[in-house]
Amino acid sequence: MSSVFRIILQRIALGVLTLFIVSIVIFTAVNMLPGDFAQAILGQAATPEAIAAIRQDLGLDQPPVSRYITWLAGAVQGDLGSSFAQANFASFVGESTGGGEVTVATQIAPRFANTMFLAGVTACIAVPFSIFLGVLAALYRNSAFDKAANVFTLSSISSPEFFLAYVLILFLAVLNPVLPSLSNIYEGMGFGERLQKTLLPALTLTLVVTAHMMRMTRAAIINLLASPYIEMARLKGISPLRVIVRHALPNALAPIINVVALNLAYLITGVVVVEVVFVYPGIGQLFVDGVKNRDIPLVQACCLIFAAAYILLNLTADIMSLLSNPRLRHPK
């Protein structure tokens, strides 16, 4: 077991290192975005003094390295900074609204929770569905069912997400009004209602992510079907379904887990279009708004969360594939 722990610790250390490198890349990239927040908020008529004042107030006049260090030190302690766009610049323009600072964390938290909820619902539908479909496709390989499953998943992954979303809205909200077409969820909503409102975007995303997972399941299983131990199982008179589920699937888990992790990461980081179509208040929209407003702390924080999600999911996948190997779980 000690070797497993050592490998896991290694992976975690590598994950942390990766996150650190990614933080540098994020910071550099965001700061290379054209445009300037102070310019953007004050408009064309701004005086150089006003711009300089805002820049100074936000720390934008500091050299990049020291800004990076301040940001990283804050982020490590859980302080992602304050949003530029929500900050109160009233003093600069001679008005007073009396509002306090809005931190990035309070802005992101509810949105991120919503995104996780959507990703979670989607994963609960998509992962079992894809693996089930993949197992059946492997069992009835080269049959009409196999081909139909391939055509169905491939065409859904090849269609743009908004198109899938509108098709689902057409069939499930307009022609047969069983689900709401708007997913305007809010705080304090009951779980049942929240789930109902989330179902349509979750189904859209399921269509998007099923193909990879299903095809990898199918391929990983079929890849093993020529193994001597599969032949042995067949020669023991084991039923075809059991041969696949009990003999092939446990040995095919590693690649399947990795593809599942990649798709889950996509669900957390890449669903802006679906959020927009269903007016779902997820983190994707917030991120896009942040980029539009040159709201640097918000954009950086979103990027960091996306990167952390990718790294964490891949790390989990790595560890789970390691643990799916009986040689590592049960050393001699």
Added chain:
Amino acid sequence: MTDLLLKIRGLKIEGRADEMWQPIINGVDLDLHKGEVLGLIGESGAGKSTIGLAGMGFTRDGVRISSGSVEFDGIDLVKASAETKRKLRGTRIAYVAQSAAASFNPAHKLIDQHTEAPVQHGVMSRGEGAADAVDLYRRLRLPNPEEIGFRYPHQVSGGQLQRAMTAMAMSCRPDLIIFDEPTTALDVTTQIEVLAAIRDIVEQFDTAAIYITHDLAVVAQMADRIKVLLQGDEVEEAETREMLSHPKEDYTKSLWAVREFKRPQKPAVDSGAVPVVSVRKVTAAYGPVKVLRNVSFDIHEGRTVAVVGESGSGKSTAARCITGLLPPLAGSIMVDGVEMPADYRKRSKDQLRQVQMIYQMADTALNPRKTIGEIIGRPVQFYMGLRGRDRRRRVEQLLDEIELPADQYFDRLPSELSGGQKQRIGIARALAAEPRFIICDEVTSALDQLVAEGILKLLARLQDELKLSYMFITHDLATVRSIADEVVVMKEGQVIEQGPKDEMFRPPHHAYTDLLLSSVPEMDPDWLTNLLAERGVDNVGDAAVDKMG
């Protein structure tokens, strides 16, 4: 006879190759009675396994039964539905595969795999099956029968796995078991235990069996009758003793004769001669695990030193130390009395040239994307500096040496060659460096006997012509007998015994050498019985284990 269990008539099987159906089996008949053991022998490509699997109504992907019938207890398996065949498999007909290590599912414990067939077929409950498994493990003389089933396949040695697989085949007490080369992948000492265990259990339960092998001596111990196959056709069939003493067909006779190739012992080396290669007190390790301990031996000009031992004894590691692939922890490698740098990266081109290797798997040792001309031409250019027309001429010369016509083979790819031809290319590639010394690592063990004999004869001739020295790594003592001048016996990283071949094959031996030598199956059908009696039948497995430590 009324107790006919398996009746195969006019069986024709085809395999798909290059988008065409090619015949594999051209109409074979086979009869097997209850409780009888039939040996199927032949070289690779003879169709032994295909017939064995067809006996279960099974064909591999890309293979089909085109005509004929396979009647098992009155049921024609060629016409039977998939469901009918599935219900027979595991319960009434079982299969024991060549590599138990590959044929056990790595993800499940042995006992779960053992009880799967009886539980799935509704023969026993899981508890009954598990109790029966322990009983079978005990009958097959597996160590710790109560506990061994709860291990995963990778936690159990090859010989034990092979016995566990035989136990698994027995789980539903089938009428027929197909044994497909069950001991081919095992060391000789382990092979004996497995052979004895299989023979015992088949007798105890009066199970009929088809025993597939390419090893005549093994089949002689196991079978009541032997059927010889050649490229999908039956050559002849007879009772075992009859077949061994009076083979009728020329092909059978040639198979029998292979074992008689033997080079005469060469005179002793002058005491003052400097050995071509001298391994001096070498200790080596992979990480923290020491695999060689204080190993020393010499190889003289024009001589063949056979290094023998079971898998894991350190034979191949010694070769890796000589080539510099694995720098030893202590000790030195001398070539012509000059110490070589331990790491091959520090050796000069000329030093590298002196020591060449031929590998066991010619299949994987040749780059599949290069033509023969390129494969042999590369060392010609690298070591000898020949280019263009000179290089081509030299390659042609080398092809001539290994008895392959240059004009036919120069532009071919390895995939277009047979196993024996590929191994010849491996030899030519080693010769291209014009070495003094060649390491032959199990070069014949993947080849059929007749082909292997051709390779051995070629190596012998090249040795005489070019004064080459060979280090011959092998676990096959028949090969040692035929070509070695001197023998080094290794066990657990140490040299147990070494000396001239004739001395080594004459008693008294070191206890371990004796165990190795006496474990090599002989063509006498009573050999195994006598040997077991000599060693004490009940503890053959334990005795071997004790001796091996």
